Amino acid sequence: NPDALGADFLRLVNSPVGADVRLIIGEEKVMMHGHALILQTRSTYFARALTTDWKEANQGNIIHKPNIRPAIFLQILSFLYTGRLELDETTVMDLIRAADELLLDDLLFGCERFALT
Amino acid sequence: MLSYEEIYRCGYNLVIHKWGERLYNGVKELIEQYLESEAESKVVPVLGVADTSPAEGVQVLKVMQKLWKHHVTCLLMMSDILVHMDRNYVVANRLPKTYDMGLFLFRDSVIRSPKYPIQSHLQMVLLNQITMERKGDVIDRGAVKSCTEMLLEMKENNGNDPIYIADFENLFIETSREFYRVESDDLVRRFDPPEYMRKVENRLDEEQLRCSHYLTEKTEPKIRLIVEQEMIAKHLRTVMEMENWGLKQLLINSRLGDLDRMYRLFSRVPDGARELQGGLSDYIRECGKSINANIQASTIDTVEKGIPLGVALALRWVQEVLDLKERFDAFLAQAFAKDKSFETAINSAFESFINLNPKAPEFMSLFIDNKLKKDFKGKSDDEIDTILNKTTTLFRFLSDKDIFERYYKQHLSSRLLHGKSLSDEVERGMISKLKIECGYQFTSKLEGMFTDMRLSTDTMGAFREFLENAVDTPPTELNVTVLTSTFWPVPSTPVACNLPTQFLAASKVFERFYTSRHNGRKLTWHATMGNVDLRATFNSRKHELNVSTMAAIVLLIFNDIPDGETIPYTTIEQETGLPADQLKRTLQSVACGKFKILIKEPKSRDIDDTDVFKFNSAFSEKLSRIKIQTIASKVETSSELKETHEKVEDARKHMAEAAIVRVMKNRKTLDHNNLITEVIGQLQGRFNPAPSMIKKRIEALIDREYLERAPGDRAIYNYLA
DSSP states (O other): OHHHHHHHHHTTTTOOTTOOEEEEETTTTEEEEEOHHHHHHHOHHHHHHTSTTSHHHHTTSEEEETTSOHHHHHHHHHHHHHSOOOOOTTTHHHHHHHHHHTTOHHHHHHHHHHHHO | OOOHHHHHHHHHHHHHTTOHHHHHHHHHHHHHHHHHHHIIIIIHHHHHHHHHOTGGGHHHHHHHHHHHHHHHHHHHHHHHHTHHHIIIIIHHTTOOOHHHHHHHHHIIIIITOSSSTHHHHHHHHHHHHHHHHHTTOOOOHHHHHHHHHHHHHSBOTTSSSBHHIIIIIHHHHHHHHHHHHHHHHHHHHHSOHHHHHHHHHHHHHHHHHHHHHHSOGGGHHHHHHHHIIIIIGGGHHHHHHOTTTSHHHHHHTTOHHHHHHHHHHHTTSTTHHHHHHHHHHHHHHHHHHHHHHTTSGGGOOOOOTTOOHHHHHHHHHHHHHHHHHHHHHHHHHHTSTTOHHHHHHHHHHHHHHHTTSTTHHHHHHHHHHHIIIIITTTOOHHHHHHHHHHHHHHHHHOSOHHHHHHHHHHHHHHHHHTTOOSOHHHHHHHHHHHHHHHOHHHHHHHHHHHHHHHHHHHHHHHHHHHHHTOSSOOSSOOOOOOOOTTTSOOOSSOOOOOOOHHHHHHHHHHHHHHHHHSTTOOOOOOGGGSEEEEEEEOSSOEEEEEEEHHHHHHHHHGGGSOTTOOEEHHHHHHHHOOOHHHHHHHHHHHHTSSSOSEEEESOOSSOOTTOEEEEOTTOOOSOSEEEOOOOOSOOOOHHHHHHHHHHHHHHHHHHHHHHHHHHHHHHSEEEHHHHHHHHHHHHTTTOOOOHHHHHHHHHHHHHTTSEEEETTEEEEEEEOO
């Protein structure tokens, strides 16, 4: 049952359980929890940011993302953890912008298709 | 420490705000400037070291290596940051991605710097290191390896070929060619072939290891080709024909290891295997020539007792050919990897010299004859089989198999009729080997001879039963072998002789018995082919003599005259009616051999028309039963040889005509060339027919109206049913 996998992983989104990455999101600096293993596996952006060459990894896995709104980022996280996302017209443009920046091609194409229909 | 997110976001923002071009070119310019200043400050200062000392040149490699490593690390980080640019602006404008652009910059600003002679120094240092290692120095392989890896990493503008090829490999190959050209000229002069070949082999191994250790596998076939061309291909003949330990001496001394090395090395280059095969053939032919020269009578010193000189020569010839063949079988298996093309070359060399000896078919048959009569005594089945197999291999080389058949039939017939064969089973074994080689037709008559022998035993049993109830028993015991005339090599008319009356009487009884059982069969008596047991009374005692029928006829004449009286040769000739040459041989066996039953005057080894003979009543010998040998199978005299060849020629004409008719009957119409080809194909197993001979046969068949020339085209024949 592939749906069960997504449902279980959804519970990990922004969960402090086992979290080893802190994400400081938006101008309001909302703190979210992340799991390095999942983020690195699902996204080349996070994989690069979390290598030892950079400040993020060297100072306790803290990643600032001031130019994305917390609500949008939470959706991004859900997508990364579960591979699924419910889209709606109010957020789709912001999601497209974020997906482009974070090199999430899958999500980007999905959003673009939704926006066109 | 830099934040990935911040720098990435900057790059991202520039690209989405259409500043991609400025970002890309800015990065490019920055890297270029940095590389140029690094080259100037770090690489250029060590270049001079390479000029002054080849060994210290490795420093250039080390500095280069450090700069390269750092550059690659930086490029990877820049690529990580500029992923968004690489995926959007770069792709849209078909530019090299950041990482590749950075490699091109290193290539053009450092390696191929137009300002500094870095490229030439790098090449010089790399080539010097390799030359040093070839000369036996230990070098820093790691430093060389990291440099070649660097050159492999950077590509030409097509993005495909590594600059390793243009900036290193081409030069490497050219300098290596020069190195090995000089080295091989020097080594081939200083060392004998075995040592030279070992050195070549080492060089090949070294170059292979060099490629796998610090160049690349892709260079391996190229450098191998250079070593092969310079060290092997250019010196094939020199190495092979060298006086001291060239091919000939390796063969003479059976240096299997060196021969094997020569085979493996020569086989690497075009023509190498062919040259070596040529050398082997020349040597075999040379050996064959001296073996063939050895059949002159003067060349034999010791003749085994009881073997005529001619036979001894034949036996030695075959044995020498067999020995040579055995040596080459060993070479083939242990030095030439059982290579089929070498086997063919060796075989054809044997074939050519064997067939240069016109007596080869006779010699081979005599050899087998001797084995089956004497040599196989006390040998195991395996030993016998090995010898027969080897002889069969030689037989395969004979082109005149039909002539061999003729001799074999003669020798077999003498073995069977005189009971001289050691084993029926071995005889049949040999025939089955010939059958495998040449087919049923070849051996059917030989097998027929065995059948006759068996049937004759049965016939004699029946004859003895017949005699028990017969009224007129013959005055002497009689043993008859009935031969089918077409199977046996018997003359069409028997040798003339006057049989004593008691012999004649006995033969009449048998004739009556035989024709009563086999109505319509015609018996022809070949009395002179048989032998007789005589009881003879001498002064001291009685002896039983086993002699040829001819000798018996001669001896019985002496029964009719008083003891001590002599009979002149001419009288004996008249009374016996034997032809002179047969009679002389017979007299030799009873008067000049080991057992002198007759005394010849004057005493000598040869029989003369003026000689006289008398019975040797003083003859004395320990054994009571004495076997007097007739002159054994021998090499033919020249007149016999001529006769044999005429018979063979006749037989060949028949075989050729039969083959032509077979082909034409099948094809009905065929052109001249195809007919010749097919006929040759059919006859090859027996002898090698000349096309001119076949042409004559075709004409003869046209004359006899078996064939006609097609109207309008003389080159086409029609079959006339």
